[in-house]
Amino acid sequence: MAALWPLGLPGAGLAVSIWFSIAICVCRDVEVVKVQQYGCFVALNSQVQALVHVSELAVERVSDPASLFQAGDRVDVKVLDKNKRGQLQLSRQENC
Numbered sequence: 001m002a003a004l005w006p007l008g009l010p011g012a013g014l015a016v017s018i019w020f021s022i023a024i025c026v027c028r029d030v031e032v033v034k035v036q037q038y039g040c041f042v043a044l045n046s047q048v049q050a051l052v053h054v055s056e057l058a059v060e061r062v063s064d065p066a067s068l069f070q071a072g073d074r075v076d077v078k079v080l081d082k083n084k085r086g087q088l089q090l091s092r093q094e095n096c
Helices: 011-022
Strands: 027-035 039-043 049-054 075-081 089-090
Touching: 011 075, 049 089
Parallel strands: none
Antiparallel strands: 027 039, 027 075, 039 049, 075 089
16 A cells, blocks of 8 residues: 655655545546455555545445445445545445
């Protein structure tokens, strides 16, 4: 997973410019990289991975993300928000 540094910290540079290039309220076709009990990590591009939390995977309750997804699956996600810590909020519940 690429390190995404907030502005003003050592190592900012390229990672911050990649982070700022990811648009909010845009749907993206992404690849599932890893499935965990708490959600799925997806690759937004070759340098940025982000978590789709289990609560955002489907409208109905998902008890085990591995029952829906596995590494290599392609899914549509919507970028809902990004914060100063470099974290992206993604959802599969939003219409794409």
